[in-house]
Amino acid sequence: MKELDPITLSVIQNGLIQVCNEMDLAFVRAAFSPVISEALDRSDGIYAADTGELIAQGELGLPIFVGTMQFSTQAVIERAKEVRPGDIYIVNDPYLGGTHLMDVKFVRPFFYKGKLWAWLANTGHWPDLGGAVPGGFSANATEVEQEGLRLPPVKLFKEGTLDEEILSIILSNIRIADQRIGDIKAQAAALSIGDQRLTELLDRYGEDVVTRSIRELKVRASEQMQAKIADIPDGCYHGVAYVDSDGVVDEPLKIDMKVTSKGNRLHFDMSGSSAPCMGPMNSVLATTKSSIYLAMKHIFPDIPINAGTFEPLDIDDPEGTFLYARYPRPVSGCAAEVSQRIAEAVFNALVDVIPDLLFAAPAGTSGNLAVGGYDPEREKAYVMYVISGGGYGGYREGDGLSNGCSTIGISKTTPIEVMEQYYPVLFEEYSLHEGSGGAGRQRGGFGVNYRIRLRRGEARASMVMDHGRFGPLGALGGEDGGTNKVLVEAGGQAYVPPHLSKDQDIQIRAGDCISVSTPGGGGFGDPFDRxxxxxxxxxxxxxxxxxxxxxxxxxxxxxxxxxxxxxxxxxxxxxxx
Structure with missing residues (x-):
């Protein structure tokens, strides 16, 4: 058998990534919801036929989905029966390798020459899945049913045909149902593009060459990660991060992270973390593990992403803590907020030992704000979903970036002009959150301020944010970044949520305003050395x-x-x- 040469291996690697990139672009261009088409809250990937392991992910996809989509694909494989070309499974069950309910996965079997060869999967953040509040971010849910419709793996498309009965069940349980069909067709179309492009790749280079390349790329990714880990001195390192509260009980939740470096492997122990919580800040196991994966990718960004990347990372299941949620624990904050605290705890544990590769903590919140109501001028309901940026932490060579994306992804704020066009709101301010960057030899970047006024009708606002009680951690003597702030001005009264960054079902009317200031990044090094x-x-x-x-x-x-x-x-x- 002819040995794979480096050029062929590189071509196949980039060819697989390009397949995923084209799926990402097709999804974005066809999606109806601004949270997907503008904020880019989605991801596409290729997964192994038998194990569901990650083969490749698009460069434009959210990092947090790297691990979770692998687990959700495995859940589909375990339950799939009589799989045929053109089938597409839909799943959003957080306990089956998911995140929160709004992240809806489509999983499609890929056949080559009549044989099941791989799985294609994507995730899109739907702006609503029913539940207690518009947008799904129920800040004080105490069971998952209050968060929305939960779907186990079921065939939404059968041999390319949309199952109208399953669709009707879904649409009957969500808000703005008439607008979802556009996202559903866009999500399915992206997988069809992936099917075509992967077939072309196999036709061009041959099944044997591509199969051997995938196997070799996995081995090499593992070896690259092991080589990076070997440069970390052996030892046990401890990091801590805190979630402000669970939205129900006003007490912090602790993430206790012990990272042990030994040779070319890292071991992660979170058993000292807080117990399962009443509110929606529990994290399912897939999200917890994926958060560690993405933290390591932040530290070693040049390592390619596939299942081999994660192989040298040994993660204990944090049973008995809020980082291993089981039914019926509510989980709406796990992917957007808890995941970022987990990554922050990893950074905090390792920054002293590898300071040249790390940084002070970034803003670490997606700033999830949902406003849902009825627009009397357009005579239709709506759900507006806002993701906001924050400051990055300072690092050895410079200050942190201001208004950067969250730790877990590339999602960005939807352009305010787009939101004002879609929804009955006016953005009266969008500015830097001055003073929010943590002091340090290299200061943290700054968060943003924005102020939304409801122009007409009535609406309900809900938010699941974080870092309202504790700012992002400084490093090596640097100061913590500034905190998240929320102010609602309704009916002439000013209201600050009791949990600072988490609340739900806040009634607002035309003329009322919501103001948000996002966190700045932590400072790096002694501020007096600046x-x-x-x-x-x-x-x-x-x-x-x-x-x-x-x-x-x-x-x-x-x-x-x-x-x-x-x-x-x-x-x-x-x-x-």
Whole structure:
């Protein structure tokens, strides 16, 4: 058998990724919902026929879905019967390898020359799946049924034909049902594109070459990850992160992360974390594991993604904690919020030992805000879903990025012009959350402020956010980033949610406003080591006030010239030492 040469291997690797990229693009271009078409909350991948292991994922897909789609595909394989070309299974059950209910997976068998050769799968965030509140983010649900419609793997398409009976069940249980058919057809069409492109790849290079390449790429990805891990000194490292609350009981939830490095493997133990919670901040096992996968991908971004990437990572099932949710625990916050705290705990555990590869904590919240109501002018119901960015943490070589995507994905805020066109709202502000970047030798990036006014009708607002109680962690002496803030002005009264960043069913009417300020990133290194000239530049740009930099960076700005008062700065920093 002819040995695979490096060029062929590289071509096959990129060919598989390109298949997934084309599925991603087809999905985005055809999707109806702005949360998919504009915010890019979706992913596509190719999975092994027998094991469901990840073969390739699109470069445009959300990282958190890397692991979870592998688990949900495995759940389909376990339950699939009489699989035929053109079948598509739909599943969103969080306990069967899922995330929260709004992340709906389509899984399609791929046949080549009459043989089941692989599975194609994608995930799209649907703006509503029923449940207690529009948008599905029930901040104080106490059981999963309150969060929406839960679907085990069922054939929505049978040999290419949409099953109208199953569709009618789904549409009868969700809001804005008339608008979902566009997303359903877009999601199915993306898998059809994948079927065509993967067939073309196999036809061009041959089944044997592609099969052997996939096997070799998995081995090499594992070896690359092992080589990176081998550079981490042997030892046991401890990191902690906190979820503000579960939305029901106003107490923090602790993620206790112990990472043991030994040779070329890492072991993860979360058994010291908080017990299962009443509210919707429980995390299913697939999301918990996927959060660790994506954390390691953040640390070693040059390693290609397939099942081999995760092979050197040994993760204990965190049974008895809120990181291993079982039915009927509510889970709407697991993928969007808890996942980011898990990754943050990994970063916190390893930043001291590999500081050149890591950074202070990023904003770490997707800022999920859903507003649902009836537009009297257009005479139809709507659900508006807002994802917002925040600051990245400072790192060895520079300051954190402002208004970056969340830790778990590439999802971005839908352009405000699009939301104002679709929904009866007006964005009165969209600006930097000045002062929110954590102080450090390299400061954190800044979050954003936005303010939405309801223009007409009535609506209900719900939110599941985080970092309202604790800001993103600083690293190596850096200050924590600024916290998330929410303010609702309704009927002439100002309202701050009791859980700071989590609430549901807030009634608003025309003229009422919702204001949100997202977190900044943590600072990296001692703030008093930051160049006074850089601090002065930040003040001139309006990022911090003179009072803030005096307190947080030990730099005194001359009020007359706006430059550094070097003598007073020296005295202040010397006194602090």
């Amino acid at each position: 160049s006074p000239d850089l601090v002065a530049r930040d003040v001139r740009r309006g990022y911090y006030t003179a009072e803030q930099v005096r307190e947080r960076f030990g730099v005194v700005i001359d009020p007359g010239t706006g430059t550094v008062d070097e003598l007073e700065t020296y005295r202040l920093r010397t006194a602090a030492e």
